[in-house]
Amino acid sequence: MTTTQNPIDFPFSGGGTDDYVALVPPAEQAGLADGEPLVRVRLPYGGDAWLARRYEDVKVVLADQRFSREATLGKDVPRWSPVIQTVRSILSMDPPDHTRLRKLATKAFTARRIEMLRPRVQQIVDDLFDAMIANGAPADLMASVSWPLPITVICEMLGVPYEDRAEFRAWTDTSLAITAYTPEEIQQAQQDLRDYMKGLLTQRREDPRDDLLTALLQARDNDDRLNPDEIVQLAASLLAAGHETTANQFGNFVYSLLTHPDELAKLRANHDLVNSAVEELLRHTPLGATGGLFVRIAKEDVELGGVTIRAGEGVFADAQAANRDPRMFDHPDELRLERQVNPHIAFGHGVHHCIGAQLARLELQVALGTVIRRFPDLSLAVDAREVPWKHGRLVRGLQELPVTWAEVRE
Amino acid sequence: MSDSQWRLEVDRHLCISSGMCVGIAPDHFELEGDGSHALADVVDQDEAVVDAAESCPVEAIKVFSAASNELVAPTD
Numbered sequence: 001m002t003t004t005q006n007p008i009d010f011p012f013s014g015g016g017t018d019d020y021v022a023l024v025p026p027a028e029q030a031g032l033a034d035g036e037p038l039v040r041v042r043l044p045y046g047g048d049a050w051l052a053r054r055y056e057d058v059k060v061v062l063a064d065q066r067f068s069r070e071a072t073l074g075k076d077v078p079r080w081s082p083v084i085q086t087v088r089s090i091l092s093m094d095p096p097d098h099t100r101l102r103k104l105a106t107k108a109f110t111a112r113r114i115e116m117l118r119p120r121v122q123q124i125v126d127d128l129f130d131a132m133i134a135n136g137a138p139a140d141l142m143a144s145v146s147w148p149l150p151i152t153v154i155c156e157m158l159g160v161p162y163e164d165r166a167e168f169r170a171w172t173d174t175s176l177a178i179t180a181y182t183p184e185e186i187q188q189a190q191q192d193l194r195d196y197m198k199g200l201l202t203q204r205r206e207d208p209r210d211d212l213l214t215a216l217l218q219a220r221d222n223d224d225r226l227n228p229d230e231i232v233q234l235a236a237s238l239l240a241a242g243h244e245t246t247a248n249q250f251g252n253f254v255y256s257l258l259t260h261p262d263e264l265a266k267l268r269a270n271h272d273l274v275n276s277a278v279e280e281l282l283r284h285t286p287l288g289a290t291g292g293l294f295v296r297i298a299k300e301d302v303e304l305g306g307v308t309i310r311a312g313e314g315v316f317a318d319a320q321a322a323n324r325d326p327r328m329f330d331h332p333d334e335l336r337l338e339r340q341v342n343p344h345i346a347f348g349h350g351v352h353h354c355i356g357a358q359l360a361r362l363e364l365q366v367a368l369g370t371v372i373r374r375f376p377d378l379s380l381a382v383d384a385r386e387v388p389w390k391h392g393r394l395v396r397g398l399q400e401l402p403v404t405w406a407e408v409r410e
Numbered sequence: 411m412s413d414s415q416w417r418l419e420v421d422r423h424l425c426i427s428s429g430m431c432v433g434i435a436p437d438h439f440e441l442e443g444d445g446s447h448a449l450a451d452v453v454d455q456d457e458a459v460v461d462a463a464e465s466c467p468v469e470a471i472k473v474f475s476a477a478s479n480e481l482v483a484p485t486d
Contacts, residue, residue, distance in 0.1 A: 063441075095433065103464055103465060111424075111467060111468040111469065334467055349427075349429040350430070351434055353469070354458065357428070358467060
């Protein structure tokens, strides 16, 4: 079967349009149930590509080695940015090189290691909320908790000085822009972040410590196939991905709960729902401004969803659409914190499955559990329509989340 | 069973179906509704299964020497 549709413009939204705000999935994602399994999309640069949206198809595109990220490097592939990507990073590598590099950091992020951090994460969360309470209501939850929590944790893991956060936050924010900055500004910020990490790695070379940066250096010494630039890029990726996503997502989660009062009431009545609430919020909240921004190239002809993807063609996979596939989830557009079966792919799937998934879960579980327990009447301090959203970024998030409360518990 | 063979175990209670193992070692693992399965429990030595065990985010995959039962991966 070949598709008869004209290609639809992609990315759907996130380019600074008003659709980007709040947590509403792109309109084009609606009707997924009736749409063709794979559709043709037209990118601003590099031509047309396929877009997979169904849960099963998306998982195939993300996990099957016939679809390559590495093959996109340095090529005029279908893409949303005018820049042709030439910097090799963990996100643009395939096995076995990808495996070799990722394994340097994998051990630090396993479920077992991350669970050992729970008391420390709880202490950080408690301190942040204590300070927010001491300053009195109303407060900006983004500045008070959302940003300092993941930044503190990833700084402690990697061994990055917390005092440098203003600089690396700005570089990360710019690095992850779509239209908020120019392509030149985006590339410069990515370079500045790499230079910063390179400086820290040079310091660790002189002065080894008990941190992940030192561990990356030592692993490199034990395997001379590892390229020093790859280590720098990996460290930069861990710092950026280690705070930007969780910071934005915690704000998104709290906003989502405060605007779904029936679901919030269930969580307030039963704090044991926190872990399942985090999974459901992960599934339901479209963190990406638009789904599936990383194109893959078919290395050979692949039959998928009734179409033939030809060797050399680009394929996007929209995990957020997959997370609302009615074939997999009952009433997928509804937030249901008590959802029992929830095999969402909010952290991706396959070899690029988020290395920090267990850390993100831990931070979100602790932060959400604490805010529910300590603030039984937390509410938005402004009308929900007045809450300011960021624009032109890869990930959705709030500029500020003004909240207020009357009662506080220990 | 000879010294050159490995035995694979997947703990499906731990498995979160990340897809890591099927991405790294598609000749050795497949994902079902209940999680990852080894296509064969005993295999000839292949670094790809060590990579899969060492890359699993929840350490659900274990690789043993088939002859001696010693743990090959993951190791600390």
